[in-house]
Amino acid sequence: MEKDLFGICPYTTAQKVLSGKWSIIILYHLGKKTMRFGELQRQLPDLTQSTLTKQLRALEENGLIERKIYPQVPPKVEYSLSYIGIKFKKVLAELAIWGNEYIETLKDKNC
Amino acid sequence: MEKDLFGICPYTTAQKVLSGKWSIIILYHLGKKTMRFGELQRQLPDLTQSTLTKQLRALEENGLIERKIYPQVPPKVEYSLSYIGIKFKKVLAELAIWGNEYIETLKDKNC
């Protein structure tokens, strides 16, 4: 974990964890259930394998998700929300409500 | 507003609005009260004037905040949350709770 990345402000802390293009949607999918790498990738066809790997590593470093490796061939790796990742589901729920309202207001403006 | 930026998924939509380094904290400050440019900048000493301008323009383009210009010299411009920006305060509230919990879990790990 990088030093000094997180201070005492919950907002700037949250921003650091959430910035980027994929964190929220990945957390959403893992919030539904534990998934293997390939399964998650099929849910998210718009990012490449290497990008997904990086995003997952970042979320893992930040403590939001857990990575369980099964010593098998072919490899099996499962991703799931950590304790604090599970807590994030309450934010996701509000975000979903807000996001839908937001989309509605855009429609009203014919955007 | 850029075309095709927002689809039908509330999570990817929210991610687009929130990504970047400053959106959440700016929305938080404007959620407390309407502020002038300079006042907001004093709350956020870690970003330059030109960066703050860009962030505010982006939030305005995305419909989260409103910009009111008073025809005076020296100029006076007030920023405030829009209708949908006010709705975002519920997300901010959950984010604050979560962010504080997150900070606590980091402390437990001596990070």
Add this chain to the structure above:
DNA sequence: ATACATAGTATCTAAATAAATACTATAGTG
């Protein structure tokens, strides 16, 4: 006449983030 205050713009550079593409390891299967 000069300086001040406010809210910018303009330009350039740097840093961060994401994407594209090719490559790898290995047990099991036909």
Add this chain to the structure above:
DNA sequence: CACTATAGTATTTATTTAGATACTATGTAT
């Protein structure tokens, strides 16, 4: 022996985002 499946890594390139710095306009006050 060749082929498959899975979850990657490595490297390079492109794109996006943020930062640094200098500059602007103008009414009022000194």
